[in-house]
Amino acid sequence: MDGISRASWRDRFWAWLIDVLLMGILWSSLMTISTIGASSAEGLGILATMLFIYWTALEGYRGQSLGKMLLNIVVVGPVGEKIGFQDSALESFGKAFLLPLDFLVGWIVYRGSSQRAFNRFSDTVVADANEVSWCRH
Amino acid sequence: MERLGAWITANPLTIIAVALILTVVAFHFAQSVTMQGMNTESMVGKESPLYQIYDHLYKENFGTESIVVMIEGDDVASSKVQTAMLRFSDFVKDVPRVLSVTSIADIVADTEYRDNGLRRIPAQERIDEILANGGPQLQALMPDRGHTMMSIADPVYITDDQRSEILKETTEAVTLADFPPGYSITVTGSSALMKSITDAMNKSQGQIMLLAGVLMVFALLLLFRHVKWPLLPIPVVMLGIVWTFGAMGLLQIPLTMVSFSAFPLLIGIGIDYAIQFHNRIDEEFSKGVPPIKAAINTVNHVAIPVMVALIITIAGFVALLSSSVPMIRDFGFLCIIGLIMCYLSALFVGVTVLYLGEKRSGSRKKRADARADARAEALAGADGLSGSLSGSPSGDGGSAIGLYVEKTADFCIHKWQTVLAVALLLALMGNYLDSLVPVETDTKNYIPQDLPPLVDFRHMSNIYGGTDSIQFIVQADDVTDPANLKWMDEFSNYLLMSRNQVYGTTSLVTFIKQANGGTIPNDKTDVRGIIDSLPASVKAKYLSGHNAAMIDVNLGQTASNLGLESFDRLTKEFDKDLTWVTPPPGVSVKMTGDSMVRTVTIGALTTGRVEMSLLGLVLIFILLLIIYRDLIKALLPVLPMLVVIGWMGGVMYLGGLKYTPLTATLGALVLGIGSEYAILMMERFYEELKNVGDPFEALKITANRIGSALVASGMTVVFGFGALITSPFNITSNFGLVTVMAVVFALVTTFTVFVVLMLRMEVRREVLDNARDELKRALRLMRKSDGLAR
Numbered sequence: 046m047d048g049i050s051r052a053s054w055r056d057r058f059w060a061w062l063i064d065v066l067l068m069g070i071l072w073s074s075l076m077t078i079s080t081i082g083a084s085s086a087e088g089l090g091i092l093a094t095m096l097f098i099y100w101t102a103l104e105g106y107r108g109q110s111l112g113k114m115l116l117n118i119v120v121v122g123p124v125g126e127k128i129g130f131q132d133s134a135l136e137s138f139g140k141a142f143l144l145p146l147d148f149l150v151g152w153i154v155y156r157g158s159s160q161r162a163f164n165r166f167s168d169t170v171v172a173d174a175n176e177v178s179w180c181r182h
Numbered sequence: 183m184e185r186l187g188a189w190i191t192a193n194p195l196t197i198i199a200v201a202l203i204l205t206v207v208a209f210h211f212a213q214s215v216t217m218q219g220m221n222t223e224s225m226v227g228k229e230s231p232l233y234q235i236y237d238h239l240y241k242e243n244f245g246t247e248s249i250v251v252m253i254e255g256d257d258v259a260s261s262k263v264q265t266a267m268l269r270f271s272d273f274v275k276d277v278p279r280v281l282s283v284t285s286i287a288d289i290v291a292d293t294e295y296r297d298n299g300l301r302r303i304p305a306q307e308r309i310d311e312i313l314a315n316g317g318p319q320l321q322a323l324m325p326d327r328g329h330t331m332m333s334i335a336d337p338v339y340i341t342d343d344q345r346s347e348i349l350k351e352t353t354e355a356v357t358l359a360d361f362p363p364g365y366s367i368t369v370t371g372s373s374a375l376m377k378s379i380t381d382a383m384n385k386s387q388g389q390i391m392l393l394a395g396v397l398m399v400f401a402l403l404l405l406f407r408h409v410k411w412p413l414l415p416i417p418v419v420m421l422g423i424v425w426t427f428g429a430m431g432l433l434q435i436p437l438t439m440v441s442f443s444a445f446p447l448l449i450g451i452g453i454d455y456a457i458q459f460h461n462r463i464d465e466e467f468s469k470g471v472p473p474i475k476a477a478i479n480t481v482n483h484v485a486i487p488v489m490v491a492l493i494i495t496i497a498g499f500v501a502l503l504s505s506s507v508p509m510i511r512d513f514g515f516l517c518i519i520g521l522i523m524c525y526l527s528a529l530f531v532g533v534t535v536l537y538l539g540e541k542r543s544g545s546r547k548k549r550a551d552a553r554a555d556a557r558a559e560a561l562a563g564a565d566g567l568s569g570s571l572s573g574s575p576s577g578d579g580g581s582a583i584g585l586y587v588e589k590t591a592d593f594c595i596h597k598w599q600t601v602l603a604v605a606l607l608l609a610l611m612g613n614y615l616d617s618l619v620p621v622e623t624d625t626k627n628y629i630p631q632d633l634p635p636l637v638d639f640r641h642m643s644n645i646y647g648g649t650d651s652i653q654f655i656v657q658a659d660d661v662t663d664p665a666n667l668k669w670m671d672e673f674s675n676y677l678l679m680s681r682n683q684v685y686g687t688t689s690l691v692t693f694i695k696q697a698n699g700g701t702i703p704n705d706k707t708d709v710r711g712i713i714d715s716l717p718a719s720v721k722a723k724y725l726s727g728h729n730a731a732m733i734d735v736n737l738g739q740t741a742s743n744l745g746l747e748s749f750d751r752l753t754k755e756f757d758k759d760l761t762w763v764t765p766p767p768g769v770s771v772k773m774t775g776d777s778m779v780r781t782v783t784i785g786a787l788t789t790g791r792v793e794m795s796l797l798g799l800v801l802i803f804i805l806l807l808i809i810y811r812d813l814i815k816a817l818l819p820v821l822p823m824l825v826v827i828g829w830m831g832g833v834m835y836l837g838g839l840k841y842t843p844l845t846a847t848l849g850a851l852v853l854g855i856g857s858e859y860a861i862l863m864m865e866r867f868y869e870e871l872k873n874v875g876d877p878f879e880a881l882k883i884t885a886n887r888i889g890s891a892l893v894a895s896g897m898t899v900v901f902g903f904g905a906l907i908t909s910p911f912n913i914t915s916n917f918g919l920v921t922v923m924a925v926v927f928a929l930v931t932t933f934t935v936f937v938v939l940m941l942r943m944e945v946r947r948e949v950l951d952n953a954r955d956e957l958k959r960a961l962r963l964m965r966k967s968d969g970l971a972r
Contacts, residue, residue, distance in 0.1 A: 059599050059603070062603055063602060063603065063606065066603065066606035066607055067606060067821070067824075069606075069610045069613075070610050070613050070824050070825075070828055071796075071824075073610060073617070073828075074613060074795075074796055076617065077616065077617040077792045078792050078793055083614060083617075111817070115602070115939070115942045115943065117942075
């Protein structure tokens with residue numbers, strides 16, 4: 046695990062931002078069609094659910110969402126192995142529904158590990174894609 | 183494709199001859215293209231219940247159009263004015279296809295005839311006496327002694343030309359009637375207004391088209407001057423448009439207000455096809471490649487990428503075929519046909535003309551020979567075209583615009599995170615703001631607000647309280663049954679009492695009560711007797727046989743003022759009212775009318791745009807996935823389009839624009855133009871990547887080479903459609919602005935967001951692919967050396 050170069054918080058932030066904005070655009074179109082208020086609890090719940098499904102699907106499938114592809118970072122297991130949909134769903138749950146808490150707990154409690162709380166729970170890390178052998182080949 | 187290129191160069195005269203024959207045939211069929219206004223057929227599917235009720239039940243039985251003549255002066259009830267009005271009425275009644283004329287003079291003369299046997303205008307005392315007992319109809323025609331109006335009814339099914347003829351005769355009759363001096367006579371009403379709008383539109387359209395043509399020529403001369411014959415793309419695309427018109431006539435696709443907006447789009451995308459072929463063949467000529475080889479290379483390298491762009495663009499328009507509005511379906515169909523025509527014109531005619539032109543002059547070949555010789559050594563061992571592209575982009579045929587595009591792309595690549603985040607953030611905000619953009623349902627707001635006939639129309643609406651209305655069609659075995667009439671009366675009163683938006687109701691009951699001292703007789707025979715004595719114009723308007731009657735609910739200016747959603751809510755409230763005041767058994771009631779159909783259909787035209795855009799994007803993505811079998815290549819063109827759609831929503835909101843039937847096609851416009859630019863850029867990038875191997879270098883060459891062609895085609899559309907912004911018609915002006923912004927945004931995202939995505943997604947993959955190839959080569963070498971050692 047120590048051999049894998051962890052992605053910086055900066056890269057992870059940009060990847061997260063790109064993902065959120067992309068899904069946000071689709072979400073706002075859906076809100077227009079369904080006439081649900083964007084700022085309503087229902088609307089925000091739909092956004093969080095969309096993000097959860099998106100991250101679970103893409104990161105479970107190839108370890109990378111679109112944002113992560115652009116930043117060349119990848120979600121992997123402790124020794125750089127591929128993660129499954131179960132791990133992906135668990136680590137995505139935190140950033141889709143409980144991000145502030147997830148990040149703060151990770152930052153304070155697991156300082157130095159570059160992991161959010163739900164990364165820790167799912168035993169996953171975000172690494173530089175060039176460092177991950179299955180991603181390279 | 184090389185064989186197709188060879189065939190084109192071998193058969194130039196055949197191609198020109200076939201193009202000429204096609205053009206003649208297209209002109210022939212184009213003559214049968216029909217103009218269709220904003221009528222029900224173009225807005226509602228014939229199979230839909232809305233159409234069935236409106237057209238078959240309402241229009242066929244009760245539908246009439248009216249020309250209104252408004253008379254204003256000191257005393258419109260004076261005998262002199264009444265005499266002139268009667269003269270006017272008698273003259274107009276003889277005009278073919280006029281159903282009836284309703285006026286206070288007719289009421290007075292008819293009453294006089296009934297009482298004294300002479301149809302004439304009596305003395306002033308008698309006029310005042312008749313008018314004093316006039317009832318609600320008179321109140322509607324003469325709200326005060328200073329104003330009155332005459333209504334000339336004609337059937338809804340007559341042609342626009344026949345209606346224009348009635349309008350002309352009416353205007354002449356005003357002069358012949360010889361109204362006393364000091365009285366103002368105004369011919370107005372929906373028919374008159376529509377005629378004036380059409381005339382004014384045709385007049386301004388010619389000037390705008392001329393200006394658009396001049397500006398497009400100017401743009402090409404300014405931005406595409408680095409090629410020989412820079413204006414050629416215009417006739418090439420126009421040829422495609424002529425063929426499209428021919429196809430429209432052949433397939434009987436009508437020209438509607440929405441399908442009209444397909445032409446700017448076709449010119450915008452079609453000119454890009456022509457420019458892509460032109461730019462590439464000129465690039466080949468500049469390198470000193472012989473004309474025949476240049477033409478073959480051009481077809482070989484451009485025909486497939488442009489065809490992919492064409493297929494993808496068509497996929498975007500296929501979504502429009504799912505619309506419930508025939509006008510939108512026609513628009514989508516027309517775009518698909520038009521794009522294919524423009525592609526064929528650019529591929530066959532454009533390339534052939536350029537090939538023949540270069541072959542005859544041959545001057546650049548000679549000039550380029552010297553350069554080619556000097557380069558020969560550098561290119562030794564390389565394979566024709568691919569080798570020639572491996573030099574520095576800026577030093578080899580690059581234009582100033584190309585260099586600028588290259589620098590922009592370079593800047594964006596360096597600041598890619600910021601560029602992407604800002605673009606996506608603006609798109610997200612724009613998408614949200616788009617949901618706040620209102621829809622313009624009042625067609626009167628599409629036209630210049632100072633247009634004299636509109637001023638007259640508004641003046642009339644202010645005096646008479648507007649002309650918006652909703653009709654309830656009552657059907658029963660016998661609607662004249664007193665029980666049914668009593669329900670009609672009860673329902674009308676309920677609407678009047680409970681709804682502020684209802685200014686008045688008129689039905690057969692109104693006239694029966696008027697003739698029977700304010701009550702409905704209980705006996706069916708008495709009712710029939712009263713109905714028989716009513717004027718034919720009243721019976722024709724409110725009763726059809728004995729099984730259908732109409733309740734006309736006057737809403738003043740409600741439909742125009744309320745807006746789409748509120749008006750829709752009001753109609754739903756009317757539906758609830760029908761549940762509350764339940765019709766007697768055996769009686770069915772249906773709601774219809776112009777305002778309702780117009781609101782529903784304009785709503786359908788404009789509110790389905792988000793669904794159609796998303797469906798278009800999904801179709802484009804699926805098709806790209808099938809064509810390229812590569813997730814990245816399939817995603818790349820889709821993401822920038824998502825950004826442009828969002829930005830356009832923001833522009834619509836911040837610019838205070840409203841959605842109209844023309845701007846409702848905005849999504850298709852963005853998908854069409856955006857996918858075109860992105861795919862051409864992507865195809866060229868992969869072509870150059872194959873040639874040079876380095877993604878950064880390939881991107882620089884692509885941005886430089888294709889950038890100038892894309893800017894030239896984009897700016898030609900911008901200049902051309904910039905002319906539309908000068909139109910005095912809001913609908914055309916807004917459409918021009920929206921088209922210009924869509925093209926500018928499509929260009930901007932292609933050179934910024936798309937470039938960033940393409941490079942970021944591809945760099946890693948290409949580098950890894952190259953590394954893998956290197957590894958394979960190294961392994962092969964190792965095996966070889968092992969073999970040699972043994």
